Amino acid sequence: MEKMNVDGAVFEVCEINSHLKVAAFPQMAQKIKKGCGENFLSVMDGYACDLLKLPLEYKTPPMFSFVVLPRGDVFKQFSGCPFPHGMAAARFAVDANYPVPLAVDEVWFEHGFMSEESIERKVGLCHELAHTLHSAWFDNKEVLCEGFAELLPHYLMNLENQNARHRQVIEAFTQDKMRTVADIDQNGMFSSEDLKQRNKNTQEREGYMSVYLWMLGYTKRVEKSLVLISLKQLT
Amino acid sequence: MLSEFEKLSKNPNVSVFEEMAKLVGLSSDILTNTIQMQKEGQAYVLKLDKSKQVISLKYKKDFLNR
DSSP: OEEEEETTEEEEEEEEETTEEEEEOHHHHHHHHTTTTHHHHHHHHHHHHHHHTSOOOOSSOOOEEEEEEOSSHHHHHHHOOSSSSSEEEOSSOSSSSSOOOEEEEHHHHHHOOOSOOOHHHHHHHHHHHHHHHHTTTOOSOHHHHHHHHHHIIIIISOGGGGOHHHHHHHHTOOGGGOOOHHHHHHHOSOOHHHHHOTTSOGGGSHHHHHHHHHHHHHHHHHHHHHHHHHHHHHO | OHHHHHHHHHOTTSOHHHHHHHHTTOOTTOOSSOOOOOOTTTOEEEEEOTTOOEEEEEEOGGGGOO
């Protein structure tokens, strides 16, 4: 197994298949080799395969990487997530072409998905996988990164049409709640109100709904201009 | 599409805010307190404050349909 040294910590990298890799501390890596995390990986692989079918012009075939971390300070240290468990972009690259892997806590990884498949779960996890995808192109503007990660499941995968709850929330989103790009640039995705409501679905937080709408508007505009260019070329 | 976003992320002369605002239909000489723009079949409504910061970008229900 390939080994990586990150800030003095040693990780071992397990290649699961042609598009999945997992990095973990040696003890956990050994467990993964013996089948630990099978349910988690099977579910994530299903979503990854859906993303691979999207008509995006990939530079190289996408590689989705995960970093399995113990809950607590170690999770926060290597993920940069404000919460001590869950899933978030990791702080170091496992794959050179797709340099943003996803950090996942050991408990989640080991015990897999206890709940049944739902549209909200699919949207949330495809959002996370989208961060790995866009990292081949950009990873330096939070508004763009989170906007794309919201755009991918809702718009590119067209899950908005199946997601009645999100449609209801976003249609009821009031003007005073809409955050500006400048505000998010300066203060980050999580408003103080968002941080107080930890159990709230990420897709329903003000910052996430704001960047989604921004990116949707931007994308529709770009799509329109590209169509016009094509029509002009035809005539 | 990804390359369009990449251009945005790499342009040091234009803020993401300015570029996105331009692309969703704002012009640089907008000075009024509140502006509602309804384009492409009333796809969206934008409202700005005096400093041209977008305070609202509200989509009509059919905008989410494809």
